[in-house]
Amino acid sequence: MGESIVRLEKVRKTFPLPEGGTVTALGNINLDVARNEFLTLLGPSGCGKTTLLHSISGFVQLNSGCVYVDGEDVTDRPPHRRPVNTVFQNYALFPHMTVGNNVGYALDIAGARRAERNTQVGAALDMVGLGGLEKRLPRQLSGGQQQRVALARAIIARPKLLLLDEPLSALDRNLRQSMQIELKTLQAELGISFIFVTHDQEEALTMSNRVAVLEGGKIQQIDAPLAIYNKPSNEFVASFIGASNLFRGTIENGTVTTDDGDKIRTSASTGTGPITALLRPEQFSIANGGEIAAETGRLDVSIRQIVFSGAGYEIHGRTDNHHDVVASIAATHQALVAGAEASRKATLTYDPAAVHLIATEGARS
Amino acid sequence: MRLARILGSSGLTFYTLIFFAFIYVPIGLIVIYSFNADPVNMMRWSGFTFDWYKQIFGLKNAASEAALYIESTDQLLAAVRTSLIVAASTTMVATVLGTAAALAVYRFSFFGKRFYRVLLFVPMLMPDIVLGIALLIFFVGVGISLGIGTIIIGQCTFLISYVFIVVSARLAGMDRTLENASADLGADEWTTFRKIILPQVMPGVVGGAMLAFIISMDDLVITYFVSGTSTQTLPIFIFGMLRRGIKPEVNAIAVMMLLFSFTIAAAGLYLHRRKR
Numbered sequence: 001m002g003e004s005i006v007r008l009e010k011v012r013k014t015f016p017l018p019e020g021g022t023v024t025a026l027g028n029i030n031l032d033v034a035r036n037e038f039l040t041l042l043g044p045s046g047c048g049k050t051t052l053l054h055s056i057s058g059f060v061q062l063n064s065g066c067v068y069v070d071g072e073d074v075t076d077r078p079p080h081r082r083p084v085n086t087v088f089q090n091y092a093l094f095p096h097m098t099v100g101n102n103v104g105y106a107l108d109i110a111g112a113r114r115a116e117r118n119t120q121v122g123a124a125l126d127m128v129g130l131g132g133l134e135k136r137l138p139r140q141l142s143g144g145q146q147q148r149v150a151l152a153r154a155i156i157a158r159p160k161l162l163l164l165d166e167p168l169s170a171l172d173r174n175l176r177q178s179m180q181i182e183l184k185t186l187q188a189e190l191g192i193s194f195i196f197v198t199h200d201q202e203e204a205l206t207m208s209n210r211v212a213v214l215e216g217g218k219i220q221q222i223d224a225p226l227a228i229y230n231k232p233s234n235e236f237v238a239s240f241i242g243a244s245n246l247f248r249g250t251i252e253n254g255t256v257t258t259d260d261g262d263k264i265r266t267s268a269s270t271g272t273g274p275i276t277a278l279l280r281p282e283q284f285s286i287a288n289g290g291e292i293a294a295e296t297g298r299l300d301v302s303i304r305q306i307v308f309s310g311a312g313y314e315i316h317g318r319t320d321n322h323h324d325v326v327a328s329i330a331a332t333h334q335a336l337v338a339g340a341e342a343s344r345k346a347t348l349t350y351d352p353a354a355v356h357l358i359a360t361e362g363a364r365s
Numbered sequence: 366m367r368l369a370r371i372l373g374s375s376g377l378t379f380y381t382l383i384f385f386a387f388i389y390v391p392i393g394l395i396v397i398y399s400f401n402a403d404p405v406n407m408m409r410w411s412g413f414t415f416d417w418y419k420q421i422f423g424l425k426n427a428a429s430e431a432a433l434y435i436e437s438t439d440q441l442l443a444a445v446r447t448s449l450i451v452a453a454s455t456t457m458v459a460t461v462l463g464t465a466a467a468l469a470v471y472r473f474s475f476f477g478k479r480f481y482r483v484l485l486f487v488p489m490l491m492p493d494i495v496l497g498i499a500l501l502i503f504f505v506g507v508g509i510s511l512g513i514g515t516i517i518i519g520q521c522t523f524l525i526s527y528v529f530i531v532v533s534a535r536l537a538g539m540d541r542t543l544e545n546a547s548a549d550l551g552a553d554e555w556t557t558f559r560k561i562i563l564p565q566v567m568p569g570v571v572g573g574a575m576l577a578f579i580i581s582m583d584d585l586v587i588t589y590f591v592s593g594t595s596t597q598t599l600p601i602f603i604f605g606m607l608r609r610g611i612k613p614e615v616n617a618i619a620v621m622m623l624l625f626s627f628t629i630a631a632a633g634l635y636l637h638r639r640k641r
């Protein structure tokens with residue numbers, strides 16, 4: 001088939017501001033979601049994640065653009081006639097209905113037969129691990145259980161696409177991690193596409209086939225988690241996802257000379273002009289005082305602070321040219337870290353091939 | 366320290382007792398004296414009797430006793446019937462219109478919405494006597510003859526406000542994403558209204574209706590102005606009796622009205638609990 005389950009074409013949505021003027025929640029969004037894909041929308045608060053979901057489920061009127069679900073143009077269809085279901089951020093369970101009636105709602109609306117409906121409700125509740133709780137009211141459930149009811153309610157009619165708006169944000173860390181795995185399993189079992197909203201980057205990276213990073217109503221980058229992490233396409237993505245060391249400067253003969261005066265080696269062989277180099281903290285090693293190979297990159301820093309984080313150490317250093325650098329060093333290098341702490345100095349090394357180059361903001365336009 | 370606390374708390378207890386006594390002792394006395402056999406001085410206990418209740422219902426002919434003011438039981442029953450008809454009609458009209466207004470203000474955004482909201486509050490805050498005079502002048506000016514019809518219209522003007530406020534309060538506590546959730550699961554607007562919105566505002570609607578009913582049964586000032594000369598509701602009837610002195614049957618009528626109000630309030634509470 002190859003045809004995508006959702007396609008957004010030049011979708012644009014602005015909201016009027018009470019004091020006049022407008023805010024652009026979505027600016028010309030183009031998006032294709034493949035069948036069976038687990039796509040995560042990631043971005044800071046107010047970047048348009050919810051609005052993007054609403055444009056698919058039909059809760060906002062677009063200024064322009066088209067929305068296709070399963071090949072059909074649904075742009076002008078009201079929400080109740082779109083083959084899409086949603087798990088809402090605050091669950092939105094019907095407080096006056098039992099769990100069973102909440103979960104069975106879509107089937108009741110569709111006019112399913114009683115017996116059929118009841119077995120399906122039972123099956124959906126079993127699937128989320130809440131079998132036998134049909135008679136309870138939503139307020140008699142814990143937050144995690146309510147979340148599962150919302151999930152069961154949204155999947156019972158087997159939509160082609162499930163939209164999840166920060167479904168895990170209200171859960172505590174442990175419950176959240178187990179729900180992440182369950183959601184992933186469920187998605188594989190049901191064989192439906194998920195569009196999942198979160199502002200937790202770790203969650204986005206662990207769960208998705210692809211991640212779309214949003215900012216200011218625009219998709220900054222859409223890619224596989226690894227590519228998003230290692231090859232961010234701009235400085236926003238680089239700094240939003242994970243800790244990052246950004247070195248702005250100009251490149252010549254494969255070496256970036258930063259505006260501060262530091263030199264970063266890269267494996268690039270051509271190109272000159274303004275550029276930003278990215279090094280993730282874990283791409284640094286700490287030199288052991290021995291010979292450093294000529295082709296290895298090095299950065300001498302003075303130590304500002306060393307933090308033990310469980311899996312290793314975070315070294316916060318500063319170059320001679322006053323550029324702050326963060327390096328994470330595995331706990332096995334404890335002795336070297338201790339030495340650095342004593343001398344207040346360290347030499348950090350990195351593989352020039354690991355340096356990712358980003359077109360400098362402003363220089364692009 | 367400890368002493369002060371005990372004094373403080375016993376002082377508070379004392380205040381609380383006085384507070385409730387002030388409210389409930391007079392009411393308790395009415396109940397007690399409604400069973401007092403003394404026909405002349407109510408405040409002097411001279412034995413237990415059901416006579417006043419019997420008289421109200423015409424079971425005992427007490428025409429010989431000079432103390433009685435109910436010339437005929439029929440008059441009282443007629444007043445009760447008028448009150449019930451008025452209360453039932455106004456409750457129905459005020460509940461439907463008040464609920465509709467509350468839903469409209471909740472659901473739609475339209476020009477001047479805030480202003481409408483204030484307009485709906487005002488009749489409740491307006492002094493009864495002003496509203497009464499205004500209505501009277503209006504009815505007379507337009508040429509509507511005073512009677513049960515004008516009583517119903519007059520009471521509706523402010524009862525709609527009560528229902529509107531009670532239902533609005535209920536709607537304000539409602540989560541709007543529930544409507545989205547319902548639509549998301551395939552329900553059209555009408556189904557969403559029926560299955561999600563209505564069941565949730567129902568306790569508010571029932572509460573507003575009961576409030577309207579009790580207030581209608583009880584209203585004197587506005588009703589007095591717009592009732593004309595030939596129509597009497599129960600409060601007007603009682604008021605008329607009082608002008609000729611406080612007599613024992615009044616106690617009995619008061620006790621029965623009290624019972625009636627309690628029954629409605631209790632039914633309301635029960636329904637409210639069950640609905641939740």
Ligand SMILES: Nc1ncnc2c1ncn2[C@@H]1O[C@H](COP(=O)(O)OP(=O)(O)OP(=O)(O)O)[C@@H](O)[C@H]1O
Pocket residue numbers: 015016023024025043044045046047048049050051052199
């Ligand atoms: N109904 C509305 N009226 C006016 N502005 C709105 C409305 N809904 C959203 N916005 C604006 O549109 C922008 C995007 O909002 P949206 O709710 O999509 O953000 P979000 O990414 O979901 O944020 P969050 O992570 O906080 O949920 C914001 O600037 C917001 O203020």
Ligand SMILES: [Mg+2]
Pocket residue numbers: 049050051165
């Ligand atoms: Mg949101």
